[in-house]
Amino acid sequence: MRKATTEPAPVRALLIGVAFLWLALIIFLPLAAVFTQAFAKGWGPFVAALLQPDAWASIKLTLLTAAIVVPFNSVFGMAAAWAITKHEFRGRQLLINLIDLPFSVSPVVAGLMFVLLFGANGWFGPFLMSHGIRIMFAVPAIVIATSFVTFPFVARELIPLMTAQGRAEEEAALTLGAGGFQTFWHVTLPNIRWGLLYGVLLTNARAMGEFGAVSVVSGHIRGLTNTMPLHVEVLYNEYNFTAAFAVASLLAGLALVTLAVKALLEWRYADQLSATGH
Amino acid sequence: MTITIDEITKTFDTSSALNGVSLEIAEGSFVALLGPSGSGKTTLLRIIAGLETADSGHILFGGENVTDRSVQDRRIGFVFQHYALFRHMTVAENIAFGLTVMKHGQRPRKSVIAARVQELLDLVQLPDLGKRFPSQLSGGQRQRVALARALARDPDILLLDEPFGALDAKVRRELRGALREIHDRVGLTSIFVTHDREEAFALADKVAILSKGKIEQYGTPKQVEEQPATPFVREFVVA
Numbered sequence: 001m002r003k004a005t006t007e008p009a010p011v012r013a014l015l016i017g018v019a020f021l022w023l024a025l026i027i028f029l030p031l032a033a034v035f036t037q038a039f040a041k042g043w044g045p046f047v048a049a050l051l052q053p054d055a056w057a058s059i060k061l062t063l064l065t066a067a068i069v070v071p072f073n074s075v076f077g078m079a080a081a082w083a084i085t086k087h088e089f090r091g092r093q094l095l096i097n098l099i100d101l102p103f104s105v106s107p108v109v110a111g112l113m114f115v116l117l118f119g120a121n122g123w124f125g126p127f128l129m130s131h132g133i134r135i136m137f138a139v140p141a142i143v144i145a146t147s148f149v150t151f152p153f154v155a156r157e158l159i160p161l162m163t164a165q166g167r168a169e170e171e172a173a174l175t176l177g178a179g180g181f182q183t184f185w186h187v188t189l190p191n192i193r194w195g196l197l198y199g200v201l202l203t204n205a206r207a208m209g210e211f212g213a214v215s216v217v218s219g220h221i222r223g224l225t226n227t228m229p230l231h232v233e234v235l236y237n238e239y240n241f242t243a244a245f246a247v248a249s250l251l252a253g254l255a256l257v258t259l260a261v262k263a264l265l266e267w268r269y270a271d272q273l274s275a276t277g278h
Numbered sequence: 279m280t281i282t283i284d285e286i287t288k289t290f291d292t293s294s295a296l297n298g299v300s301l302e303i304a305e306g307s308f309v310a311l312l313g314p315s316g317s318g319k320t321t322l323l324r325i326i327a328g329l330e331t332a333d334s335g336h337i338l339f340g341g342e343n344v345t346d347r348s349v350q351d352r353r354i355g356f357v358f359q360h361y362a363l364f365r366h367m368t369v370a371e372n373i374a375f376g377l378t379v380m381k382h383g384q385r386p387r388k389s390v391i392a393a394r395v396q397e398l399l400d401l402v403q404l405p406d407l408g409k410r411f412p413s414q415l416s417g418g419q420r421q422r423v424a425l426a427r428a429l430a431r432d433p434d435i436l437l438l439d440e441p442f443g444a445l446d447a448k449v450r451r452e453l454r455g456a457l458r459e460i461h462d463r464v465g466l467t468s469i470f471v472t473h474d475r476e477e478a479f480a481l482a483d484k485v486a487i488l489s490k491g492k493i494e495q496y497g498t499p500k501q502v503e504e505q506p507a508t509p510f511v512r513e514f515v516v517a
Contacts, residue, residue, distance in 0.1 A: 168362035171329055172424075174349045175356035176376035177431060186379065190366040 031252060038249035041242055049243035050250060054223045058231035058247070061139070065227060066207045069146045073207075074200050077154025082188070084155075085162035086170065099155050102148055110148050111216025114141060137219025142227065145213040150203045157199035158192055165191055197265065201258050208254055279340040279434040279467050280305045281326065286335035288321055288491075295321040297491040298335070303469065303484075305340075308461050310478035311471045313488035314514070319471045320439055322488070326469065327437050328352045339435065352435075355428030355466075359440040361420040363412040369423050370395050370408035376430040398426035401460060418449035425457070429464065436461070438470035442477065454481055475515060479503070487511050 006012070039046055049055060083089075084096055102110065116122050118135040128135055135141050169191065173183040189196075211229040218225040226234060228251050235244035281303040288296040295318045303309050311319040324330040326337055328349035336345045344352055364372050371378075373395045377386055386394070399405050402422040412420055421441060428436060441457070442450040458481055461468050472478050478485050479499040486496045487510075494514075495507040506512035 168358050168360060169364055171349075172356070172358060172362040172364070172427075173375070173379075174329070175327060175354060176379065176427065177350045178375070178379040179350065182379045186375070187364055190364075 034245055034252055035249050037241065037245040040245075045242050046246045046249075049246035052243065054226070055231060055235075055243065055247055057223045058226045058228050059250070061142070061226070062208050062228040062251075064139070065142055065146050066204055068143050069150060069207045070200060070204050073147055073150055073203050074154050074196070077151065077199060077203075078158060078192075078196065080155045081158035081162055081192075085159055086167055096159070099152050102151050103156075107149055107210065107212030108216055111145055111213040114145055114148070114213075114217050118144075136217060137221065137225060139225070141217035142214050142225065145217045146207050146210050149210050149213050150206045153203040153206065154196065154199035157195045157202070161192055161195040162188075194266075194269075198262065201262050205255050205258050209251060280338075281435065281467060281469070282336075282338035282341070283322070283326065284336040284338065286322065286325055286332045286337070288318075288325065288330070288332050295491055296325075296332070299488075299491070299493055301486055301493060301496060303467060305467055306465060307483045308458065308468045308481065309470075310482035310485045311469060311488060312473070312475060312478040312485050312514075314473060316490075317488040318491040319473075319488045323437055323439055323469060323471045326435075327354055327356050329356075353431070353433050355431070355433035355436045357421070357424050357428050357436070357438040357441050359443045361412070361417075361424045361444075363420055363424055363427070365412050367411075368408065369399075369404070369410050369412065369415070372412065372423055373398050373408075373427045373430055375427060380431075394430065398429060401429070401463075402426045403456065416449075417445050418453055421445065421453060422456070425460070429460075434467060436466045436468040438468065440471055440473070442472075442474075450477075457481070487514060489514075 007015070050059070080095065080099060084092060084099075115136065117124055118128060118141060119125050120129065120136070122136075125136075135144070169187050170183050173187045178186065209229055210227075211233075214227055215230055215233075218227065218230060220226060220230060220234070222231075222234065228247055232244050232248045232251070235241075235247065281301075283299060283301040283303075286296050286299045299318070299322060311322060313319045321330060325332045328344075328347065332345070336343055338344065339352070364375065367375070370392075374391050377391045377394065380386075385391075395408065396405070399408055402425055404419060404422055404426075407415065407419065407423075412423065415423065421444075425441075438457075442453055445453065454477065460466075470481070479502075482499065484496065484498055485502055487494045487502065489510050495502055495511045497505075497507075502511065503515060506515055
Protein backbone atom coordinates (compact mmCIF):
# COMPACT_ATOMS: atom_id res chain seq x y z
CA MET A 1 0.00 0.00 0.00
CA ARG A 2 1.29 3.43 -0.71
CA LYS A 3 1.16 6.37 1.64
CA ALA A 4 -1.04 9.36 0.86
CA THR A 5 1.95 11.63 0.56
CA THR A 6 4.00 9.69 -2.00
CA GLU A 7 3.68 9.68 -5.78
CA PRO A 8 2.83 6.51 -7.73
CA ALA A 9 5.83 4.26 -8.36
CA PRO A 10 6.24 5.01 -12.11
CA VAL A 11 6.29 8.77 -11.44
CA ARG A 12 8.88 8.34 -8.72
CA ALA A 13 11.04 6.14 -10.91
CA LEU A 14 10.81 8.64 -13.75
CA LEU A 15 11.75 11.62 -11.58
CA ILE A 16 14.65 9.82 -9.95
CA GLY A 17 15.78 8.55 -13.36
CA VAL A 18 15.74 12.03 -14.88
CA ALA A 19 17.68 13.45 -11.94
CA PHE A 20 20.35 10.79 -12.21
CA LEU A 21 20.60 11.01 -15.98
CA TRP A 22 21.07 14.77 -15.81
CA LEU A 23 23.66 14.40 -13.05
CA ALA A 24 25.56 11.83 -15.09
CA LEU A 25 25.51 13.99 -18.20
CA ILE A 26 26.41 17.29 -16.58
CA ILE A 27 28.74 16.24 -13.80
CA PHE A 28 29.94 12.69 -13.92
CA LEU A 29 30.75 12.44 -17.63
CA PRO A 30 32.92 15.58 -17.84
CA LEU A 31 34.70 14.62 -14.62
CA ALA A 32 35.39 11.15 -15.97
CA ALA A 33 36.67 12.69 -19.21
CA VAL A 34 39.19 14.84 -17.31
CA PHE A 35 40.60 11.83 -15.49
CA THR A 36 40.61 9.65 -18.60
CA GLN A 37 42.50 12.26 -20.55
CA ALA A 38 44.94 12.85 -17.68
CA PHE A 39 45.87 9.17 -17.55
CA ALA A 40 45.64 8.60 -21.29
CA LYS A 41 49.36 7.88 -21.50
CA GLY A 42 49.59 6.12 -18.15
CA TRP A 43 50.97 7.04 -14.77
CA GLY A 44 54.46 8.00 -15.95
CA PRO A 45 53.60 11.07 -18.03
CA PHE A 46 50.96 12.06 -15.44
CA VAL A 47 53.46 12.21 -12.61
CA ALA A 48 56.08 13.78 -14.85
CA ALA A 49 53.63 16.53 -15.83
CA LEU A 50 52.96 17.36 -12.20
CA LEU A 51 56.64 17.35 -11.25
CA GLN A 52 57.62 19.62 -14.11
CA PRO A 53 59.00 22.74 -12.31
CA ASP A 54 56.37 25.24 -13.54
CA ALA A 55 53.53 22.84 -12.72
CA TRP A 56 54.98 22.09 -9.32
CA ALA A 57 55.35 25.84 -8.65
CA SER A 58 51.71 26.42 -9.58
CA ILE A 59 50.60 23.66 -7.22
CA LYS A 60 52.61 25.18 -4.37
CA LEU A 61 51.27 28.66 -5.13
CA THR A 62 47.67 27.44 -5.14
CA LEU A 63 48.12 25.62 -1.84
CA LEU A 64 49.84 28.67 -0.31
CA THR A 65 47.02 30.94 -1.45
CA ALA A 66 44.39 28.64 -0.01
CA ALA A 67 46.37 28.31 3.23
CA ILE A 68 46.31 32.09 3.68
CA VAL A 69 42.84 32.86 2.35
CA VAL A 70 40.84 30.10 4.05
CA PRO A 71 41.74 30.90 7.69
CA PHE A 72 41.50 34.63 7.00
CA ASN A 73 38.06 34.43 5.43
CA SER A 74 36.83 31.95 8.04
CA VAL A 75 37.63 34.36 10.86
CA PHE A 76 36.26 37.42 9.10
CA GLY A 77 33.21 35.60 7.77
CA MET A 78 32.47 34.39 11.28
CA ALA A 79 32.93 37.89 12.70
CA ALA A 80 30.64 39.37 10.06
CA ALA A 81 27.95 36.75 10.62
CA TRP A 82 28.18 37.25 14.37
CA ALA A 83 27.91 41.03 14.10
CA ILE A 84 24.96 40.80 11.73
CA THR A 85 22.93 38.16 13.51
CA LYS A 86 23.56 38.84 17.18
CA HIS A 87 23.41 42.63 17.16
CA GLU A 88 21.17 45.42 15.99
CA PHE A 89 22.98 48.39 14.55
CA ARG A 90 22.75 51.03 11.89
CA GLY A 91 23.95 49.88 8.48
CA ARG A 92 23.26 46.22 9.22
CA GLN A 93 21.34 45.70 5.99
CA LEU A 94 24.06 47.50 4.06
CA LEU A 95 26.64 45.12 5.50
CA ILE A 96 24.58 42.11 4.44
CA ASN A 97 24.39 43.46 0.90
CA LEU A 98 28.10 44.24 0.85
CA ILE A 99 28.91 40.67 1.83
CA ASP A 100 26.99 39.50 -1.22
CA LEU A 101 28.86 41.84 -3.54
CA PRO A 102 31.61 39.37 -4.52
CA PHE A 103 28.90 36.94 -5.66
CA SER A 104 27.28 39.47 -7.94
CA VAL A 105 30.43 41.08 -9.34
CA SER A 106 32.14 39.23 -12.18
CA PRO A 107 35.54 37.93 -11.02
CA VAL A 108 37.20 39.75 -13.91
CA VAL A 109 35.77 43.03 -12.65
CA ALA A 110 36.98 42.13 -9.17
CA GLY A 111 40.48 41.66 -10.55
CA LEU A 112 40.35 44.97 -12.40
CA MET A 113 39.28 46.74 -9.18
CA PHE A 114 42.52 45.67 -7.58
CA VAL A 115 44.51 46.76 -10.62
CA LEU A 116 42.92 50.18 -10.19
CA LEU A 117 43.90 50.20 -6.53
CA PHE A 118 47.36 48.67 -6.55
CA GLY A 119 48.49 48.84 -10.19
CA ALA A 120 51.33 51.11 -11.34
CA ASN A 121 48.82 53.83 -12.26
CA GLY A 122 46.37 52.95 -9.49
CA TRP A 123 45.46 54.90 -6.36
CA PHE A 124 48.11 53.34 -4.17
CA GLY A 125 50.45 52.30 -7.00
CA PRO A 126 52.98 55.19 -6.82
CA PHE A 127 53.15 54.97 -3.01
CA LEU A 128 53.74 51.21 -3.10
CA MET A 129 56.35 51.54 -5.86
CA SER A 130 58.33 54.21 -4.05
CA HIS A 131 58.43 52.01 -0.95
CA GLY A 132 59.40 48.93 -2.88
CA ILE A 133 56.25 47.00 -1.94
CA ARG A 134 55.16 44.62 -4.63
CA ILE A 135 51.47 43.68 -4.72
CA MET A 136 50.37 43.52 -8.34
CA PHE A 137 51.59 40.61 -10.43
CA ALA A 138 52.84 38.93 -7.26
CA VAL A 139 51.56 36.64 -4.52
CA PRO A 140 49.89 39.43 -2.45
CA ALA A 141 47.58 40.40 -5.33
CA ILE A 142 46.63 36.75 -5.89
CA VAL A 143 45.81 36.36 -2.21
CA ILE A 144 43.80 39.59 -2.09
CA ALA A 145 41.81 38.80 -5.25
CA THR A 146 41.09 35.27 -4.02
CA SER A 147 40.00 36.60 -0.61
CA PHE A 148 37.60 38.99 -2.28
CA VAL A 149 36.00 36.33 -4.43
CA THR A 150 35.66 33.79 -1.62
CA PHE A 151 34.64 36.16 1.17
CA PRO A 152 30.85 35.45 1.14
CA PHE A 153 30.99 31.66 1.56
CA VAL A 154 31.49 31.41 5.33
CA ALA A 155 29.32 34.42 6.19
CA ARG A 156 26.53 33.32 3.84
CA GLU A 157 26.56 29.85 5.35
CA LEU A 158 26.45 31.14 8.92
CA ILE A 159 24.00 34.04 8.74
CA PRO A 160 20.79 31.99 8.28
CA LEU A 161 21.99 29.43 10.82
CA MET A 162 22.86 31.99 13.48
CA THR A 163 19.65 33.91 12.82
CA ALA A 164 17.64 30.75 13.39
CA GLN A 165 19.52 29.96 16.59
CA GLY A 166 19.01 33.43 18.04
CA ARG A 167 20.72 34.94 21.04
CA ALA A 168 19.06 33.00 23.86
CA GLU A 169 21.81 30.43 24.42
CA GLU A 170 24.48 33.13 24.53
CA GLU A 171 22.41 35.09 27.03
CA ALA A 172 21.93 31.97 29.12
CA ALA A 173 25.70 31.46 29.17
CA LEU A 174 26.21 35.04 30.36
CA THR A 175 23.70 34.65 33.18
CA LEU A 176 25.61 31.52 34.22
CA GLY A 177 28.78 33.56 34.65
CA ALA A 178 30.57 32.77 31.37
CA GLY A 179 32.74 35.54 29.92
CA GLY A 180 32.56 36.72 26.31
CA PHE A 181 35.22 34.36 25.02
CA GLN A 182 33.93 31.39 27.04
CA THR A 183 30.48 32.01 25.60
CA PHE A 184 31.85 32.06 22.08
CA TRP A 185 34.01 28.99 22.62
CA HIS A 186 31.55 26.79 24.54
CA VAL A 187 28.22 27.91 23.09
CA THR A 188 28.39 29.85 19.81
CA LEU A 189 31.15 27.89 18.10
CA PRO A 190 29.82 24.37 18.82
CA ASN A 191 26.41 25.45 17.54
CA ILE A 192 27.76 26.70 14.24
CA ARG A 193 30.62 24.29 13.68
CA TRP A 194 28.95 22.28 10.93
CA GLY A 195 27.84 25.35 9.03
CA LEU A 196 31.30 26.78 9.55
CA LEU A 197 32.95 23.63 8.27
CA TYR A 198 30.77 23.62 5.18
CA GLY A 199 31.58 27.29 4.56
CA VAL A 200 35.29 26.60 5.00
CA LEU A 201 35.19 23.69 2.56
CA LEU A 202 33.40 25.79 -0.05
CA THR A 203 35.85 28.63 0.50
CA ASN A 204 38.73 26.22 0.04
CA ALA A 205 37.31 24.72 -3.12
CA ARG A 206 36.74 28.11 -4.66
CA ALA A 207 40.06 29.54 -3.46
CA MET A 208 41.94 26.75 -5.23
CA GLY A 209 39.81 26.95 -8.35
CA GLU A 210 39.45 30.72 -8.84
CA PHE A 211 40.43 31.76 -12.36
CA GLY A 212 39.04 35.12 -13.47
CA ALA A 213 40.08 37.52 -10.73
CA VAL A 214 43.43 35.84 -10.26
CA SER A 215 44.05 35.87 -13.99
CA VAL A 216 43.75 39.66 -14.09
CA VAL A 217 46.08 40.37 -11.17
CA SER A 218 48.64 37.58 -11.48
CA GLY A 219 50.62 38.73 -14.50
CA HIS A 220 50.96 35.12 -15.73
CA ILE A 221 54.61 34.72 -14.87
CA ARG A 222 55.35 31.03 -15.37
CA GLY A 223 56.75 29.33 -12.34
CA LEU A 224 56.11 32.42 -10.22
CA THR A 225 52.57 33.79 -10.34
CA ASN A 226 50.62 31.11 -12.18
CA THR A 227 48.21 29.24 -9.96
CA MET A 228 46.95 25.78 -10.95
CA PRO A 229 43.93 27.02 -12.93
CA LEU A 230 46.11 29.54 -14.77
CA HIS A 231 48.72 26.92 -15.45
CA VAL A 232 46.09 24.59 -16.87
CA GLU A 233 45.12 27.30 -19.34
CA VAL A 234 48.74 27.89 -20.35
CA LEU A 235 49.33 24.19 -20.99
CA TYR A 236 46.05 23.85 -22.83
CA ASN A 237 46.82 26.79 -25.10
CA GLU A 238 50.17 25.16 -25.89
CA TYR A 239 48.34 21.98 -27.00
CA ASN A 240 50.04 20.12 -24.16
CA PHE A 241 46.87 18.18 -23.40
CA THR A 242 48.26 15.42 -21.21
CA ALA A 243 49.96 17.91 -18.90
CA ALA A 244 46.96 20.24 -18.93
CA PHE A 245 44.61 17.46 -17.93
CA ALA A 246 47.05 16.11 -15.38
CA VAL A 247 47.03 19.41 -13.51
CA ALA A 248 43.28 19.76 -14.09
CA SER A 249 42.63 16.30 -12.70
CA LEU A 250 44.66 17.12 -9.60
CA LEU A 251 42.52 20.24 -9.13
CA ALA A 252 39.36 18.20 -9.61
CA GLY A 253 40.78 15.60 -7.24
CA LEU A 254 41.27 18.20 -4.53
CA ALA A 255 37.63 19.24 -4.96
CA LEU A 256 36.50 15.62 -4.71
CA VAL A 257 38.54 15.11 -1.55
CA THR A 258 36.87 18.21 -0.07
CA LEU A 259 33.49 16.74 -0.88
CA ALA A 260 34.42 13.34 0.52
CA VAL A 261 35.63 14.88 3.78
CA LYS A 262 32.33 16.69 4.15
CA ALA A 263 30.29 13.56 3.44
CA LEU A 264 32.40 11.55 5.85
CA LEU A 265 31.97 14.09 8.65
CA GLU A 266 28.24 14.32 8.05
CA TRP A 267 27.92 10.56 8.26
CA ARG A 268 30.14 10.24 11.31
CA TYR A 269 28.42 13.00 13.30
CA ALA A 270 24.85 12.64 12.06
CA ASP A 271 23.40 12.64 15.60
CA GLN A 272 25.15 15.85 16.60
CA LEU A 273 24.06 17.46 13.35
CA SER A 274 20.43 16.81 14.09
CA ALA A 275 20.86 17.95 17.70
CA THR A 276 22.17 21.37 16.65
CA GLY A 277 19.42 21.85 14.13
CA HIS A 278 21.36 21.71 10.87
CA MET B 279 18.09 39.13 49.16
CA THR B 280 15.97 42.26 48.79
CA ILE B 281 15.67 43.74 45.33
CA THR B 282 15.13 47.49 44.95
CA ILE B 283 14.05 48.86 41.62
CA ASP B 284 14.48 52.63 41.67
CA GLU B 285 12.98 54.85 38.98
CA ILE B 286 13.96 52.66 36.03
CA THR B 287 13.41 54.23 32.60
CA LYS B 288 14.03 52.59 29.26
CA THR B 289 13.24 53.84 25.80
CA PHE B 290 13.50 51.81 22.62
CA ASP B 291 13.87 53.30 19.14
CA THR B 292 10.17 53.66 18.57
CA SER B 293 8.44 53.61 21.94
CA SER B 294 9.19 53.92 25.62
CA ALA B 295 9.20 50.58 27.39
CA LEU B 296 9.46 51.70 31.00
CA ASN B 297 8.56 55.07 32.53
CA GLY B 298 10.15 55.44 35.94
CA VAL B 299 9.32 52.08 37.49
CA SER B 300 10.03 51.57 41.18
CA LEU B 301 9.48 48.40 43.18
CA GLU B 302 10.69 46.98 46.47
CA ILE B 303 10.91 43.20 46.67
CA ALA B 304 11.39 41.68 50.09
CA GLU B 305 13.90 38.94 50.79
CA GLY B 306 12.52 35.48 50.23
CA SER B 307 9.40 36.61 48.44
CA PHE B 308 8.02 35.31 45.20
CA VAL B 309 6.83 38.16 43.01
CA ALA B 310 5.00 38.09 39.70
CA LEU B 311 5.32 40.82 37.09
CA LEU B 312 1.92 40.64 35.43
CA GLY B 313 0.72 42.53 32.41
CA PRO B 314 -0.37 42.34 28.80
CA SER B 315 2.25 42.02 26.06
CA GLY B 316 4.05 45.28 25.45
CA SER B 317 3.62 46.41 29.06
CA GLY B 318 7.37 46.31 29.67
CA LYS B 319 7.45 43.39 32.11
CA THR B 320 10.06 41.35 30.25
CA THR B 321 12.21 44.44 29.68
CA LEU B 322 12.11 45.14 33.42
CA LEU B 323 13.14 41.56 34.22
CA ARG B 324 16.01 41.74 31.74
CA ILE B 325 17.18 45.02 33.27
CA ILE B 326 17.17 43.42 36.73
CA ALA B 327 19.23 40.56 35.28
CA GLY B 328 21.66 42.89 33.52
CA LEU B 329 20.82 41.55 30.06
CA GLU B 330 19.53 45.00 29.18
CA THR B 331 20.68 48.40 30.44
CA ALA B 332 18.30 51.05 31.70
CA ASP B 333 18.50 54.61 30.39
CA SER B 334 18.21 55.90 33.94
CA GLY B 335 17.44 54.61 37.42
CA HIS B 336 19.09 52.07 39.72
CA ILE B 337 18.89 48.42 40.65
CA LEU B 338 19.94 47.41 44.17
CA PHE B 339 20.45 43.88 45.47
CA GLY B 340 20.44 43.72 49.28
CA GLY B 341 20.96 47.47 49.44
CA GLU B 342 23.99 47.32 47.17
CA ASN B 343 23.90 49.22 43.87
CA VAL B 344 24.40 46.74 41.03
CA THR B 345 23.26 49.00 38.19
CA ASP B 346 26.67 49.05 36.53
CA ARG B 347 27.52 45.45 37.31
CA SER B 348 27.69 42.95 34.42
CA VAL B 349 25.27 40.02 34.14
CA GLN B 350 28.02 37.63 35.15
CA ASP B 351 28.73 39.46 38.38
CA ARG B 352 25.12 39.84 39.53
CA ARG B 353 24.88 36.25 40.76
CA ILE B 354 21.38 35.69 39.48
CA GLY B 355 19.74 32.63 38.01
CA PHE B 356 17.72 33.22 34.85
CA VAL B 357 15.14 30.94 33.25
CA PHE B 358 14.13 31.70 29.66
CA GLN B 359 10.74 31.18 28.07
CA HIS B 360 12.09 28.85 25.41
CA TYR B 361 14.54 27.14 27.79
CA ALA B 362 17.71 28.27 25.94
CA LEU B 363 19.40 24.98 26.82
CA PHE B 364 22.75 24.37 25.14
CA ARG B 365 21.64 21.97 22.45
CA HIS B 366 25.04 20.36 21.88
CA MET B 367 25.53 19.49 25.54
CA THR B 368 23.96 16.73 27.57
CA VAL B 369 21.56 17.59 30.36
CA ALA B 370 24.33 17.05 32.93
CA GLU B 371 26.75 19.28 30.99
CA ASN B 372 24.07 21.95 30.74
CA ILE B 373 23.52 21.95 34.48
CA ALA B 374 27.25 21.89 35.18
CA PHE B 375 27.97 24.79 32.81
CA GLY B 376 27.86 27.57 35.40
CA LEU B 377 30.39 25.65 37.49
CA THR B 378 32.70 24.53 34.68
CA VAL B 379 33.19 28.08 33.39
CA MET B 380 34.37 29.32 36.80
CA LYS B 381 37.96 30.54 37.07
CA HIS B 382 40.71 28.13 38.06
CA GLY B 383 40.94 28.14 41.80
CA GLN B 384 37.26 28.91 42.31
CA ARG B 385 36.07 26.01 40.18
CA PRO B 386 35.01 22.97 42.20
CA ARG B 387 36.66 19.63 41.49
CA LYS B 388 35.06 17.36 38.89
CA SER B 389 33.68 14.98 41.48
CA VAL B 390 32.14 17.89 43.38
CA ILE B 391 30.53 19.22 40.20
CA ALA B 392 29.16 15.77 39.37
CA ALA B 393 27.65 15.45 42.84
CA ARG B 394 26.10 18.91 42.57
CA VAL B 395 24.61 18.05 39.16
CA GLN B 396 23.03 14.91 40.58
CA GLU B 397 21.69 16.85 43.53
CA LEU B 398 20.05 19.37 41.18
CA LEU B 399 18.66 16.61 38.94
CA ASP B 400 17.07 15.10 42.03
CA LEU B 401 15.72 18.50 43.04
CA VAL B 402 13.91 18.96 39.72
CA GLN B 403 12.83 15.30 39.76
CA LEU B 404 14.75 14.14 36.71
CA PRO B 405 17.31 11.94 38.48
CA ASP B 406 18.08 9.65 35.51
CA LEU B 407 18.16 12.02 32.56
CA GLY B 408 21.68 13.44 32.91
CA LYS B 409 23.04 11.72 29.81
CA ARG B 410 20.24 12.79 27.47
CA PHE B 411 20.41 15.71 25.05
CA PRO B 412 17.84 18.52 25.31
CA SER B 413 16.29 17.53 21.99
CA GLN B 414 15.34 14.18 23.55
CA LEU B 415 13.28 15.78 26.34
CA SER B 416 9.71 17.03 26.56
CA GLY B 417 9.00 20.73 27.05
CA GLY B 418 8.30 20.34 30.74
CA GLN B 419 11.49 18.32 31.26
CA ARG B 420 13.50 20.93 29.39
CA GLN B 421 12.23 23.70 31.60
CA ARG B 422 13.10 21.63 34.68
CA VAL B 423 16.64 21.25 33.35
CA ALA B 424 16.80 24.99 32.69
CA LEU B 425 15.73 25.58 36.28
CA ALA B 426 18.37 23.20 37.62
CA ARG B 427 21.01 24.90 35.46
CA ALA B 428 20.03 28.33 36.78
CA LEU B 429 20.39 27.09 40.36
CA ALA B 430 23.79 25.45 39.95
CA ARG B 431 25.80 28.40 41.26
CA ASP B 432 23.54 28.96 44.26
CA PRO B 433 22.11 32.29 43.19
CA ASP B 434 20.24 34.39 45.75
CA ILE B 435 17.89 35.67 43.11
CA LEU B 436 15.96 33.69 40.52
CA LEU B 437 14.45 35.49 37.53
CA LEU B 438 12.02 33.67 35.24
CA ASP B 439 10.75 35.03 31.93
CA GLU B 440 7.36 33.45 31.11
CA PRO B 441 8.71 30.12 32.37
CA PHE B 442 5.55 28.19 31.54
CA GLY B 443 4.65 30.11 28.40
CA ALA B 444 5.58 27.36 25.98
CA LEU B 445 4.00 24.48 27.91
CA ASP B 446 0.55 22.91 27.85
CA ALA B 447 -1.89 23.40 30.71
CA LYS B 448 -1.31 20.13 32.57
CA VAL B 449 2.50 20.34 32.53
CA ARG B 450 2.17 23.99 33.46
CA ARG B 451 0.28 23.16 36.66
CA GLU B 452 2.75 20.44 37.66
CA LEU B 453 5.73 22.66 37.07
CA ARG B 454 4.13 25.55 38.91
CA GLY B 455 3.89 23.47 42.08
CA ALA B 456 7.43 22.22 41.68
CA LEU B 457 8.77 25.74 41.19
CA ARG B 458 7.06 27.11 44.29
CA GLU B 459 8.38 24.20 46.33
CA ILE B 460 11.94 24.71 45.10
CA HIS B 461 11.72 28.43 45.78
CA ASP B 462 10.75 27.79 49.38
CA ARG B 463 13.24 24.99 49.93
CA VAL B 464 16.27 26.79 48.47
CA GLY B 465 15.40 30.13 50.07
CA LEU B 466 15.40 32.26 46.94
CA THR B 467 14.04 35.65 46.13
CA SER B 468 12.21 35.10 42.86
CA ILE B 469 10.61 37.28 40.21
CA PHE B 470 8.68 35.79 37.36
CA VAL B 471 7.09 37.40 34.35
CA THR B 472 3.71 36.23 33.13
CA HIS B 473 0.69 37.47 31.21
CA ASP B 474 -1.49 34.81 32.85
CA ARG B 475 -3.48 36.34 35.71
CA GLU B 476 -4.50 33.02 37.20
CA GLU B 477 -0.92 31.79 37.25
CA ALA B 478 0.35 34.95 38.90
CA PHE B 479 -2.30 34.84 41.61
CA ALA B 480 -1.86 31.13 42.28
CA LEU B 481 1.90 31.28 42.64
CA ALA B 482 3.07 34.68 43.84
CA ASP B 483 3.26 36.29 47.29
CA LYS B 484 2.93 39.65 45.64
CA VAL B 485 1.89 40.75 42.18
CA ALA B 486 3.05 43.85 40.32
CA ILE B 487 0.66 44.76 37.54
CA LEU B 488 2.22 46.65 34.64
CA SER B 489 0.64 48.56 31.82
CA LYS B 490 2.37 50.72 29.23
CA GLY B 491 5.65 50.85 31.11
CA LYS B 492 4.18 51.82 34.48
CA ILE B 493 3.26 49.88 37.60
CA GLU B 494 -0.49 50.10 38.09
CA GLN B 495 -0.59 48.26 41.38
CA TYR B 496 1.74 46.25 43.62
CA GLY B 497 0.24 44.09 46.34
CA THR B 498 -0.76 40.61 47.47
CA PRO B 499 -3.16 38.75 45.17
CA LYS B 500 -5.86 39.32 47.79
CA GLN B 501 -5.31 43.07 47.90
CA VAL B 502 -5.30 43.36 44.14
CA GLU B 503 -8.48 41.35 43.84
CA GLU B 504 -10.35 43.13 46.60
CA GLN B 505 -9.09 46.67 46.04
CA PRO B 506 -8.00 47.21 42.46
CA ALA B 507 -6.17 50.52 42.44
CA THR B 508 -6.99 51.67 38.93
CA PRO B 509 -9.64 51.01 36.28
CA PHE B 510 -6.99 49.12 34.29
CA VAL B 511 -6.32 46.72 37.15
CA ARG B 512 -10.03 46.18 37.73
CA GLU B 513 -10.56 45.29 34.12
CA PHE B 514 -7.45 43.13 33.89
CA VAL B 515 -8.22 41.22 37.08
CA VAL B 516 -11.89 40.70 36.44
CA ALA B 517 -11.59 39.89 32.75
